[in-house]
Amino acid sequence: MSRVLIVGAGGVGGVVTHKCAQAADVFTDICLASRTLAKCDAIARQLKRPIRTAVLNADKPAETVALIRSFKPDLLINVALPYQDLALMEACLAAGVDYLDSANYEPPNKAKFEYKWQWAYRNRFRKAGRMALLGCGFDPGVSNIFCAYALKKYFDTIEAVDILDCNAGSHGHPFATNFNPEINIREITQRGKYWERGRWVETDPLSMHRSFDFPEIGAREMYLMYHEELESLVRHLPGLKRIRFWMTFGEQYLTHLRVLQNVGMTRIDPVLYEGREIVPLKFLKAVLPEPSSLGRNYTGKTNIGCVIQGTRNGKQGTIYIYNVCDHAACYREVKAQAISYTTGVPIMIGARLVVTGVWRKPGVFNTEEFDPEPFMELLPKYGLPWVVKRLRRAPELG
Numbered sequence: 001m002s003r004v005l006i007v008g009a010g011g012v013g014g015v016v017t018h019k020c021a022q023a024a025d026v027f028t029d030i031c032l033a034s035r036t037l038a039k040c041d042a043i044a045r046q047l048k049r050p051i052r053t054a055v056l057n058a059d060k061p062a063e064t065v066a067l068i069r070s071f072k073p074d075l076l077i078n079v080a081l082p083y084q085d086l087a088l089m090e091a092c093l094a095a096g097v098d099y100l101d102s103a104n105y106e107p108p109n110k111a112k113f114e115y116k117w118q119w120a121y122r123n124r125f126r127k128a129g130r131m132a133l134l135g136c137g138f139d140p141g142v143s144n145i146f147c148a149y150a151l152k153k154y155f156d157t158i159e160a161v162d163i164l165d166c167n168a169g170s171h172g173h174p175f176a177t178n179f180n181p182e183i184n185i186r187e188i189t190q191r192g193k194y195w196e197r198g199r200w201v202e203t204d205p206l207s208m209h210r211s212f213d214f215p216e217i218g219a220r221e222m223y224l225m226y227h228e229e230l231e232s233l234v235r236h237l238p239g240l241k242r243i244r245f246w247m248t249f250g251e252q253y254l255t256h257l258r259v260l261q262n263v264g265m266t267r268i269d270p271v272l273y274e275g276r277e278i279v280p281l282k283f284l285k286a287v288l289p290e291p292s293s294l295g296r297n298y299t300g301k302t303n304i305g306c307v308i309q310g311t312r313n314g315k316q317g318t319i320y321i322y323n324v325c326d327h328a329a330c331y332r333e334v335k336a337q338a339i340s341y342t343t344g345v346p347i348m349i350g351a352r353l354v355v356t357g358v359w360r361k362p363g364v365f366n367t368e369e370f371d372p373e374p375f376m377e378l379l380p381k382y383g384l385p386w387v388v389k390r391l392r393r394a395p396e397l398g
């Protein structure tokens with residue numbers, strides 16, 4: 001018996017709402033709130049059971065506090081944007097509820113995401129007896145849990161991790177992003193960064209690339225990027241010597257991105273247009289397809305997982321833990337594409353573990369800080385089966 005307030009009615013918010021509605025044994029009352037009420041109501045109409053909907057500007061803690069006081073949730077799930085993380089954490093502290101999100105805070109005027117702003121809330125959450133679970137989507141989220149599971153079940157120490165994110169699907173648009181375009185393009189156009197032998201190594205954006213043979217998909221070119229789970233896993237995996245993150249992109253996507261960058265459309269600083277300031281990337285977001293609209297004709301699969309090299313009883317080994325997800329199957333089930341689905345399902349599972357007390361303690365945490373087994377058991381039950389493949393040797397990732 002628990003009440004959950006979901007903030008954000010985009011691609012991921014839709015999946016989280018569907019999945020919480022399916023888990024009626026735990027989530028007895030659901031409220032979906034977002035900036036645009038019509039989007040909440042459209043999702044509510046897809047469900048088999050009634051939920052409450054509300055309009056909310058999550059940048060204003062006082063508005064969120066008022067909604068929390070009227071709905072009285074046990075947990076607030078933030079699936080709006082990373083810009084809202086701190087305002088929603090403040091509101092949760094003020095109104096006395098737990099908090100969960102899937103992407104770490106970044107300031108709107110600087111494309112730089114770091115956990116330091118949210119980790120700084122640790123003592124306040126601990127003292128208030130409240131919990132915040134950070135980054136509980138797929139990557140971050142399940143990628144961290146795969147590492148914790150490998151450490152529990154397969155290795156005494158983990159020496160190297162490569163997180164691989166492959167979307168081999170096709171949505172039929174010349175250019176679209178699978179999650180919020182503004183956040184996605186800010187992330188991809190940043191300098192690359194990975195951790196090796198105790199220090200961070202920077203690379204030019206998308207300059208390092210390798211091929212990997214993805215199970216159920218085949219060989220795809222993937223590009224090294226910085227991703228937020230690297231920061232927490234470096235802190236939480238003792239003995240780690242190297243960790244990197246790779247994402248696949250097709251030539252068509254990269255060509256569009258290059259052109260958009262070259263003409264200045266990915267800039268995040270305001271420019272003067274017809275007497276008023278606009279941010280080019282925000283304007284670009286307004287003309288690109290919304291992630292929640294991509295599902296209908298999406299075909300193909302995703303494969304997201306971790307290549308993990310470790311040692312058990314002095315013997316080295318390598319495993320690939322991964323999930324394969326089919327875009328069309330996701331659409332049939334919850335009217336969403338696989339990127340929203342693979343993010344929304346772990347959010348619901350994390351929420352379930354928090355509200356049922358299995359993963360609950362006061363403070364601010366990342367997913368790898370908890371016992372991975374209850375989470376791994378629930379993943380296939382809610383639509384994300386996983387596979388552990390032993391590799392005879394580490395793949396040639398350089």
Ligand code: NDP
Pocket residue numbers: 007008009010011012013033034035036039056057058059079080081082084102103135136137138139140141178179180181183290291292339340342343
């Ligand atoms: P969308 O753009 O589809 O949805 C974002 C939603 O948030 C929209 O409904 C938007 O409202 C709402 N919103 C934005 N600002 C506010 C505000 N101030 N107050 C209230 N609501 C607001 O994005 P996605 O659903 O694709 O992504 C959601 C989150 O999930 C992002 O933070 C993204 O980074 C994260 N994510 C995490 C992944 C992981 O694996 N960990 C993977 C993919 C995404 P409106 O419709 O009015 O604009």
